[in-house]
Amino acid sequence: MKETKHGKPGEIEVADQILHDHNHDGIDRRGFLKCMAWAGTGAFCVIKGGVLSSYSLGRISEFEKHAATGELTFVQISDSHMGFDKAANPDVVSTFKAAVDKINALPAPPAFILHTGDISHLSKPEEFDTVDQLLKAASAKDVFFVPGEHDVLNDDGKQYLERYGKATQGAGWYSFDNKGVHFVGLVNVMNLKAGGLGSLGVEQLEWLEKDVKHLSKSTPIVVFAHIPLWSVYPEWGWGTDDSGQALSYLKRFGSVTVLNGHIHQTMQKVEGNITFHTASSTAFPQPKPGQGPSPGPLKVPADQLRALLGITDVNFVQGRHALGLTDSDLV
Amino acid sequence: MKNKLLVFGATVLAIALGVGIRAYAAPAGAGTPSEVTVKIDNFSFSPASITVPVGTTVRWTNADDIPHTVVSDDKSFKSKALDTDEQFTYTFTKPGT
Secondary structure (H helix, E strand, O other): OOOOOOOOOOOOOOOOOOOOOOOOOOOOOOOOOOOEOOOOOEEEEEEEOOEEEEEEHHHHHHHHHOOOOOOEEEEEEOOOOEOOOOOOOOOHHHHHHHHHHHHHOOOOOOOEEEEOOOOEOOOOHHHHHHHHHHHOOOOOOOEEEOOOHHHOOOOOOHHHHHHHOOOOEOOOEEEEEEOOEEEEEOOOEOOOOHHHOEEOOHHHHHHHHHHHHOOOOOOOEEEEOOOOOOOOEHHHOEOEOOHHHHHHOOOOOOOEEEEEOOOOOOEEEEEOOEEEEEOOOOOOOOOOOOOOOOOOOOOOOHHHHHHHOOEEEEEEEOOOOOOOOOOOOOO | OOOOOOEEEEEOOOOEEEEEEEEEOOOOOOOOOOEEEEEEEOOEEEOOEEEEEOOOEEEEEEOOOOOEEEEEOOOOOEOOOEOOOOEEEEEOOOOEO
């Protein structure tokens, strides 16, 4: 995998530095607003002491070295766009299979897989079928989904709900607990706002408020949704208009991690006790915010494509502190 | 008297940009209603603004690699998701902007 600093279109810029917060008091980490990005074949997430770290799966050897193990590991994949066949990646099946191979090459099978939406490209039944079929080869059998806007085309998400929404509320939101971590899957693609911004809506926000109300503030929270819940680049619709309300319900928790897709590139931001990550696509890259005339698929040389696609792997270790530290050693 | 009709295209992927369409009342016997084409390219409409007589059919063609949806501002009409090179037509039967 090649990484290029301040790269040309098609190359990922590697951040100059990673934000660390080694305070173990969890008090003042506001002000960490700098974004960073790294190239990746996806991400592997480790939670240690209630803190989620995200690693590129293209660097398995490195995160073995960093003892990226814990009580809980899981993988995030996103934006498989099954059915897409244009120049930016005429073979999304192969790259999806490569993502599954990466998952299966992990030192230990992850507890589960999160798919943060755009499973399909055009909401066609056969596109969903293909993804479901390919996922059967993954070492992790449980897969949790949230829809992307491409999964709810033409039918207001009816098909999506029939396939993936059995035990969910509303348009497909839900929560579950695993090893003391509270996971919340949100849907922000149903009523896209002007400019394409995501939206959660009143009903879902009320549900979220109730869902987290009973939790102790030391409970690590992982929220996942398709469109970023932070303002990445509103000019391209890369944000969610009412995410501030949702995040306000999560401010009292010591460790909150937000995992998103949609923008087909990895980014991270730390704001207070909330750490935001976006995942790569398994299908095709998109330009960096504002770079290019539109956020359409980025065409890159074939030998560079796979370096710009990927998965995210997460590992949780129960610890003394439940603080929202970010300690990524990737760049 | 002209009513307001704004036609917006909401792209499926991420963005919405508008094409302003103004339909004016054509005088009786003004001729056969015609067709006007609008191209969706790079997440925007080309031309971005048109003025047509009532009865005109507008044909949108998606030239992007990503599906888009054409939606009127007042939601009075909406296309299905248009994949690359797919088209949607709508005939403006009332004056408006």
